[in-house]
Amino acid sequence: xxGTRAVGxxxxxxxxxxxxxxxxxxxxxxxxxxLGVSVSLAGQSVTAFTLCYALAAPFLSAAxxxxxxxxxxxxxxxxxxLANAGxxxxxxxxxxxxxxxxxxxxxxxxxxAAATAAVALVPPERRGR
Numbered sequence: 001x002x003g004t005r006a007v008g009x010x011x012x013x014x015x016x017x018x019x020x021x022x023x024x025x026x027x028x029x030x031x032x033x034x035l036g037v038s039v040s041l042a043g044q045s046v047t048a049f050t051l052c053y054a055l056a057a058p059f060l061s062a063a064x065x066x067x068x069x070x071x072x073x074x075x076x077x078x079x080x081x082l083a084n085a086g087x088x089x090x091x092x093x094x095x096x097x098x099x100x101x102x103x104x105x106x107x108x109x110x111x112x113a114a115a116t117a118a119v120a121l122v123p124p125e126r127r128g129r
Contacts, residue, residue, distance in 0.1 A: 003121040010114040013077060017107035020084070021049045024100075035093050045087075048097050049104035056108030064109070069117045076110035079103075 024031075024046050032042035064072050083103035090096040 003123075006121050007118045010073070010118045013073075014111055014114050017053075017080065017110055020080075020103060020107060021046050021053075024049070031096065035090070035096060037093050041093070042096075045096050045100040048101040049107075052101045052104030053108040053111075056105035057112055060105065060109040061112045069113055069120065072113040073110060073117055076106045076113060080106035080110060 025043075028039050028042045028046075031045070032039045035042065080103055083099045083106055086099035087096060087103065090099055
């Protein structure tokens with residue numbers, strides 16, 4: 001895959017991960033109704049995502065530093081997709097919180113790994129443009 005295309009795909013993945021928490025906002029009334037909880041309690045799923053996103057970025061990146069960047073990026077994407085599928089299928093509030101936390105952790109792992117991969121894909125003379 002060409003460097004430009006790969007960087008574009010990494011950017012698309014970063015965009016998807018970054019907007020995931022915001023996309024949930026419009027779904028909260030339906031989620032609350034489906035799970036029998038208030039909208040404000042359903043909104044805590046956004047907190048779970050963003051908290052795990054913020055905490056996972058430094059800790060998981062450091063813990064997995066010896067793994068290949070490609071492995072980390074692909075693993076984070078797979079976990080993110082599976083966690084979001086779990087969110088869609090969540091039949092209880094604890095499952096919802098758990099899947100949102102897992103999705104946040106995967107997003108927090110993906111973002112710095114994708115940035116590292118993108119830098120490595122660009123020739124040194126074209127970096128920083």
